[in-house]
Amino acid sequence: MPEVLTTVTMTVNGQSVTRSIEPRVLLVHFLREELGLTGTHVGCDTSQCGACTVLLDGEAVKSCTVLAVQAQGSAVTTIEGLEGTRLHPVQEGFWAKHGLQCGFCTPGAMMTAAYLLSQNPHPTEEEIREGLDGVVCRCTGYETIVRSVQQAAALMSEASETSGAEEVG
Amino acid sequence: MLTAPFEFRRASTVNEASDLLQQGTEVKLLAGGHSLLPLMKLRLAAPEMVVDISGIPELHGVSVHDGVVTVGAMTRHVEVAQNPVIQAEAPLLSKTAAVIGDVQVRNRGTIGGSLCHADSAADLPAAVLALDAQMVVSGPDGIRKIPASEFFVAPFVTALGAREVLMAVEVPAMPSDAASTYLKRPHPASGYPVIGVACWVGNGGTSVKMAITGIGSTAFRAVEAEAYLTEQGVNASSIGEAARLAAVHAPVEDDVTGYKRQLVNVYVSRALHQTMAGKD
Ligand SMILES: Cc1cc2nc3c(=O)[nH]c(=O)nc-3n(C[C@H](O)[C@H](O)[C@H](O)COP(=O)(O)OP(=O)(O)OC[C@H]3O[C@@H](n4cnc5c(N)ncnc54)[C@H](O)[C@@H]3O)c2cc1C
Ligand code: FES
Numbered sequence A: 001m002p003e004v005l006t007t008v009t010m011t012v013n014g015q016s017v018t019r020s021i022e023p024r025v026l027l028v029h030f031l032r033e034e035l036g037l038t039g040t041h042v043g044c045d046t047s048q049c050g051a052c053t054v055l056l057d058g059e060a061v062k063s064c065t066v067l068a069v070q071a072q073g074s075a076v077t078t079i080e081g082l083e084g085t086r087l088h089p090v091q092e093g094f095w096a097k098h099g100l101q102c103g104f105c106t107p108g109a110m111m112t113a114a115y116l117l118s119q120n121p122h123p124t125e126e127e128i129r130e131g132l133d134g135v136v137c138r139c140t141g142y143e144t145i146v147r148s149v150q151q152a153a154a155l156m157s158e159a160s161e162t163s164g165a166e167e168v169g
Numbered sequence B: 001m002l003t004a005p006f007e008f009r010r011a012s013t014v015n016e017a018s019d020l021l022q023q024g025t026e027v028k029l030l031a032g033g034h035s036l037l038p039l040m041k042l043r044l045a046a047p048e049m050v051v052d053i054s055g056i057p058e059l060h061g062v063s064v065h066d067g068v069v070t071v072g073a074m075t076r077h078v079e080v081a082q083n084p085v086i087q088a089e090a091p092l093l094s095k096t097a098a099v100i101g102d103v104q105v106r107n108r109g110t111i112g113g114s115l116c117h118a119d120s121a122a123d124l125p126a127a128v129l130a131l132d133a134q135m136v137v138s139g140p141d142g143i144r145k146i147p148a149s150e151f152f153v154a155p156f157v158t159a160l161g162a163r164e165v166l167m168a169v170e171v172p173a174m175p176s177d178a179a180s181t182y183l184k185r186p187h188p189a190s191g192y193p194v195i196g197v198a199c200w201v202g203n204g205g206t207s208v209k210m211a212i213t214g215i216g217s218t219a220f221r222a223v224e225a226e227a228y229l230t231e232q233g234v235n236a237s238s239i240g241e242a243a244r245l246a247a248v249h250a251p252v253e254d255d256v257t258g259y260k261r262q263l264v265n266v267y268v269s270r271a272l273h274q275t276m277a278g279k280d
């Protein structure tokens, strides 16, 4: 079957991008190969591990299970776009509480955590574990990831109490 | 992994989607893509044309009229779980959607996609069966309704015609006194149910409905247990016999060790106890 290219336009980390691609290009390939944003990882490629998680219009999705053409007109945030002028509280939390070892799952774990906190700024430990159910980590045993997310939640509520100014998420 | 090449279209109306389905046999509709894309990546499916139906306005929205909740086919699992109308009128559906897969899967997967894919281990078939839902489908001959009890024909086979599109699911509102449970034992690797029991008790105990997924070749209603409980009332002593009846009559295959019937027995009993305790 002849390859017919399709034009796709989306906003990635705040910047509008347009490319002509084969419709079968997955969002994760689009990000990594077309845009060079290799922070988003491919772990399993079978929709299980969550390493490829990005935000699509603010919602955590596995980008290995979304076609780039399905993101037409949408806003995508990758790990590269998580920090603003300074590290995102989730990044600070992972740093402070050793939420990573090899780091392979970390981009997906952080994006999933950022999504969780955008929906539920004060999650219980159980809600954190449930919220991170779609992330597989071979290294940490999840304990330090949970602590990192708790730390991030604390940092976010501190920030909103003191200034109310900085937008996170 | 790349899928095989395909032509990509976006349908903006149900009629357009239905027309595109008539163009050949190798046309697939794409909703959330969380069943179709994994199959295509493994090359277990290789459609020549993929039609994205996510932008069709008719497939979106949740409403309630005359005691019937209409849930658009493109409603994502997260929305089914959190929508206040569904939570109020058909809480069993919300509870079921809330435990599908993981957060990321629920953000993409749709009620229509799950029901049309008809995986024998999917969660939602149990809920729509127990709720006596109707599938509203549109095809070349117009719109018709298919009761949930006739929709799931075999694993991955539904009563949907080749050129039909599922538009919405109509769920009769549950009685205001209804208590309900969806109890699932997730497979540790896949997250799909090894068994899932959807049940509700309402109208002062005169309505008892129960459907079971995961363990048979399609989801099924536990009619013998329902009849027994309707007659005896749901109480600590009737639950044990109802669970036994459900297990004995369950259409399970390849169960030489009796493990599947045992699971039915235990999970039906637990689901009923939970329902009576008013838990979810
Ligand atoms: C990692 C992972 C874990 C999962 N865990 C679970 C689980 O625990 N329980 C569970 O029940 N499911 C689970 N799923 C499946 C998930 O719920 C799917 O999203 C769902 O089964 C399919 O919905 P979809 O919108 O993604 O459909 P798609 O993949 O887009 O479509 C599925 C099929 O239905 C057809 N179709 C879709 N919409 C329509 C329509 N409106 N009319 C006619 N045909 C249509 C398509 O052509 C296709 O054949 C899991 C999936 C993944 C990837
Ligand atoms: S690479 Fe996407 S879920 Fe594992």
Ligand code: FES
Residues within 6 Å of the ligand: A099, A100, A101, A102, A103, A104, A105, A106, A136, A137, A138, A139, A140
């Ligand atoms: S830190 Fe190694 S996989 Fe999570």
